[in-house]
Amino acid sequence: MIHARGLARTFKTRRGAVEAVRGVDIDVRAGELVGFLGPNGAGKTTTLRMLTTLLDPTAGTATVAGVDLLRDPTEVRRRIGYVAQGGGAGPDVPVGEELITHGRLYRMPLAQARERAAELFEQLDLAGLDKRPAKTLSGGQRRRLDVAMGLIHRPGLLFLDEPTTGLDPQSRSNLWQHIRALRAEHGVTVFLTTHYLDEADALCDRVLVIDNGTIVAAGSPDELKRKVSGDAVTVTVAGTAAGTVAGAVTGTVAGDGAAAIAAEVAGRLPGAHEVAVDGATVRLRVPHGDAALPALLRELDAAGVALSALSVQRPTLDDVFLTLTGRGLRDAEAAAPAGPRGGW
Amino acid sequence: MLRDTGLVFGRAMRQLIRNPVWVAFGITQPVLYLGLFGPLLTTIVGATPGFPPGDAWQIFVPALLVQMGLFGGLFVGFGLIAEYRAGVIERMRVTPASRTALLLGRVLRDGVVTLAQAILMVLIALLFGLRVPWQGAALGLAIMVLLGMALSATSYAVALLVKSEDAFAPLLNAVALPVVLLSGILLPMQLAPDWLYRLSRINPFSHIVDAERAAFLGDFDSRAVLVGGLVTVGLAVLAALWGTRTFQRENA
Numbered sequence: 001m002i003h004a005r006g007l008a009r010t011f012k013t014r015r016g017a018v019e020a021v022r023g024v025d026i027d028v029r030a031g032e033l034v035g036f037l038g039p040n041g042a043g044k045t046t047t048l049r050m051l052t053t054l055l056d057p058t059a060g061t062a063t064v065a066g067v068d069l070l071r072d073p074t075e076v077r078r079r080i081g082y083v084a085q086g087g088g089a090g091p092d093v094p095v096g097e098e099l100i101t102h103g104r105l106y107r108m109p110l111a112q113a114r115e116r117a118a119e120l121f122e123q124l125d126l127a128g129l130d131k132r133p134a135k136t137l138s139g140g141q142r143r144r145l146d147v148a149m150g151l152i153h154r155p156g157l158l159f160l161d162e163p164t165t166g167l168d169p170q171s172r173s174n175l176w177q178h179i180r181a182l183r184a185e186h187g188v189t190v191f192l193t194t195h196y197l198d199e200a201d202a203l204c205d206r207v208l209v210i211d212n213g214t215i216v217a218a219g220s221p222d223e224l225k226r227k228v229s230g231d232a233v234t235v236t237v238a239g240t241a242a243g244t245v246a247g248a249v250t251g252t253v254a255g256d257g258a259a260a261i262a263a264e265v266a267g268r269l270p271g272a273h274e275v276a277v278d279g280a281t282v283r284l285r286v287p288h289g290d291a292a293l294p295a296l297l298r299e300l301d302a303a304g305v306a307l308s309a310l311s312v313q314r315p316t317l318d319d320v321f322l323t324l325t326g327r328g329l330r331d332a333e334a335a336a337p338a339g340p341r342g343g344w
Numbered sequence: 345m346l347r348d349t350g351l352v353f354g355r356a357m358r359q360l361i362r363n364p365v366w367v368a369f370g371i372t373q374p375v376l377y378l379g380l381f382g383p384l385l386t387t388i389v390g391a392t393p394g395f396p397p398g399d400a401w402q403i404f405v406p407a408l409l410v411q412m413g414l415f416g417g418l419f420v421g422f423g424l425i426a427e428y429r430a431g432v433i434e435r436m437r438v439t440p441a442s443r444t445a446l447l448l449g450r451v452l453r454d455g456v457v458t459l460a461q462a463i464l465m466v467l468i469a470l471l472f473g474l475r476v477p478w479q480g481a482a483l484g485l486a487i488m489v490l491l492g493m494a495l496s497a498t499s500y501a502v503a504l505l506v507k508s509e510d511a512f513a514p515l516l517n518a519v520a521l522p523v524v525l526l527s528g529i530l531l532p533m534q535l536a537p538d539w540l541y542r543l544s545r546i547n548p549f550s551h552i553v554d555a556e557r558a559a560f561l562g563d564f565d566s567r568a569v570l571v572g573g574l575v576t577v578g579l580a581v582l583a584a585l586w587g588t589r590t591f592q593r594e595n596a
Contacts, residue, residue, distance in 0.1 A: 087431050088430065088434060101355050106440065
């Protein structure tokens, strides 16, 4: 559905050229639901705008929905749907009218556009709202209206730019369901950008991670998580006074000394690494954390270390981002330069 | 392209019809000029030698029409900035619709608004005592509507380039004031000292004002009508080209 090679975009600003996207390769197969994940300012929207003909790439080539992007942008437009980050309905226009006009801009005959609009209102839980101006809709309804506009001409490929940004959790999971249904029931290929890790995790078959205009990783959420070598195991030794007393009675060790012993014991687990001690807490990573736990418990018991807590956490995409770029997604957002965004 | 233009025009017109009061608002200013400045002119015209032919209303009303076309056209960009911010423009730009149509549909709507306002204006001026042959009025309105559309295309182009009301408003003022002063709208430039008259000739709008005045006198084969008409058509063509280019291009 999408094959992009070396797609790049440089913006000229007063302070010199800004490389917003530095040559990305993207491959999306028909029927896939692919997420484009990265912090704000990483180049997600710029890439999306190139793939949707809104922005000319400064380098690279792409085939979108089977059509050469540079050679025939009009045909690309015919075959794709695009939902911009901020939506695109006129605030004062009755939404039904707006949807039908949008369909007609795709050269649909009036009757067909009307029929399709009614169908989409039904499908996206917007029935009965068609006379209302867009500004009176709730955030979730507006978002679904935007999606309806992107789908009016039955595109085989839908681009969604930050579809759930600014939505409350309920509207968010509701929109997720609609996006999943698009693929499951209508066979639409979906390419969406997000800066929410949980969104990419919950929704996407495959995730492309972009940072600083470069794709730094690609794969299924699970594959990506496997890049973070192993699960996070957190061991908290009993470090209270009560623990010390109990230790004296039962012959176990407790407190900071116990943490050091625990760290040493845990470090002997096969494949354990990144062992760190912080007060009474020991953190480490180990492949297959759940399987390693029984052995760890036995060893700690044998070493006489009393525990107050033990947990295993599967890696999150946040860990992935941290591993790939050396910084957390949130830090990356804070540090992102205010580059040229939006606009055309 | 015609079909797309029609769609964009229809959408814009429906928006207008939902809020028709703005059309009336657009003529309050010229009507104020008529009522509060026109009477002043009637006494001056009689007493001042060197005034071009025609009575005060025949001199002033055509100029007011040009001013209406000028300001009515220039300010449409504000609406486009609002639409841009709502994402409407971008949403339309991802459809296969013709880029020219995205501009033209809106410009046509503005043409309709300008025409309605101009007709209203002429009718009110008739009450004040304007005398004008109907062919003259028709030609005058035609020039004025074309001018208005040229300026609205320009306004859209500028609006899309600056994308912010804060930058757009001062820009308009900076352009509009010298253009008005050097066009002879308020008083004919024939009264000006030689250097000022020459300066005003560089301003295309001074020729359009002259053409408009000649039309209202029924002076159809005068040079003024020809020159002013050609200037208007020229401006319209340039504005359409520039506007379309702006709608086509994407920028940073």
